[in-house]
Amino acid sequence: MAADGAFQGKVAVVTGAARGIGEAIAVAFRDEGAVVFSIDPGEPETPQAGIRYLAGDVSDAESVAAAFAAVDREAGRLDVLVNNAGIQRVALAQSMSHADWYGVLNTHLSGMFLCSAEAIRRMRPQRSGAIVSIASVAGILGIPGRGPYSAAKAGIISLTRTLALENATANIRVNAVAPGFTRTKLIEQGIKDGSIRSEWQLERVPMKRLADPREIADPVLYLASDKASYITGQTLVVDGGWMVQGINHVPDWLDADKSEG
Numbered sequence: 001m002a003a004d005g006a007f008q009g010k011v012a013v014v015t016g017a018a019r020g021i022g023e024a025i026a027v028a029f030r031d032e033g034a035v036v037f038s039i040d041p042g043e044p045e046t047p048q049a050g051i052r053y054l055a056g057d058v059s060d061a062e063s064v065a066a067a068f069a070a071v072d073r074e075a076g077r078l079d080v081l082v083n084n085a086g087i088q089r090v091a092l093a094q095s096m097s098h099a100d101w102y103g104v105l106n107t108h109l110s111g112m113f114l115c116s117a118e119a120i121r122r123m124r125p126q127r128s129g130a131i132v133s134i135a136s137v138a139g140i141l142g143i144p145g146r147g148p149y150s151a152a153k154a155g156i157i158s159l160t161r162t163l164a165l166e167n168a169t170a171n172i173r174v175n176a177v178a179p180g181f182t183r184t185k186l187i188e189q190g191i192k193d194g195s196i197r198s199e200w201q202l203e204r205v206p207m208k209r210l211a212d213p214r215e216i217a218d219p220v221l222y223l224a225s226d227k228a229s230y231i232t233g234q235t236l237v238v239d240g241g242w243m244v245q246g247i248n249h250v251p252d253w254l255d256a257d258k259s260e261g
């Protein structure tokens with residue numbers, strides 16, 4: 001998205017913006033003129049100019065309340081919330097520890113609930129606001145070993161619809177973006193520990209490459225912007241065509257890439 005100041009004078013909170021997709025989203029809002037706060041327990045890997053980093057854990061109600069109180073003190077309003085914070089734990093259900101099950105659900109789904117509730121309390125009196133949450137294709141497709149992750153992401157898609165309905169007349173829009181494979185530490189870690197293999201991405205993804213975090217940030221900005229003013233309750237899949245692929249083998253005579261030489 002070319003910077004045209006679409007978020008000038010607006011205040012955005014992005015959870016989990018110390019790195020990865022969250023960092024790309026925070027930077028994109030900053031570039032469009034927004035005052036941006038990150039809520040993340042970790043130090044930013046590459047601190048970005050103009051982003052206010054608040055230490056906070058989205059799965060902890062007190063921590064979330066304290067972070068939003070800091071936004072109140074420093075900015076006095078809230079226009080956009082992006083629920084991005086996330087973790088991954090991979091194991092079959094029968095081997096998954098309770099700590100991992102609850103840790104993943106609490107970070108993704110309870111985190112979305114807690115932060116969205118804080119945001120809605122601030123946006124309703126303004127009668128404006130936008131919430132965008134990061135789901136995943138894992139919330140739509142089955143992926144072995146990702147029980148809590150997939151369930152949490154499906155929950156995010158569902159809670160998006162509920163919050164959209166509850167706030168439609170208050171002019172607060174609530175949407176989600178469901179990324180496919182995106183080049184971040186989360187994926188690099190999976191490739192390193194063997195839970196993800198890069199050839200799957202080449203085989204499964206029609207565009208034959210991972211997304212760059214910026215390619216997830218741009219649709220988030222679109223959904224949060226006035227250009228999406230009649231869109232609410234939706235989940236936009238951003239996956240290089242992964243989810244629409246029925247058959248991934250094309251005979252040579254039908255393959256445009258080959259016939260075009």
Ligand SMILES: NC(=O)c1ccc[n+]([C@@H]2O[C@H](COP(=O)([O-])OP(=O)(O)OC[C@H]3O[C@@H](n4cnc5c(N)ncnc54)[C@H](O)[C@@H]3O)[C@@H](O)[C@H]2O)c1
Pocket residue numbers: 015016017018019020021022039040041042056057058059084085086087107134135136137178179180181182183184185186187
């Ligand atoms: N990378 C992908 O391929 C991919 C695909 C689909 C969806 N997603 C989703 O995108 C989001 C970002 O993923 P990423 O790949 O950038 O991961 P990442 O691991 O690079 O970054 C995640 C960030 O969230 C923060 N975080 C973790 N727990 C937190 C908590 N309790 N409170 C606040 N912040 C917390 C981390 O400190 C980190 O800065 C996640 O929700 C993830 O599930 C990623």
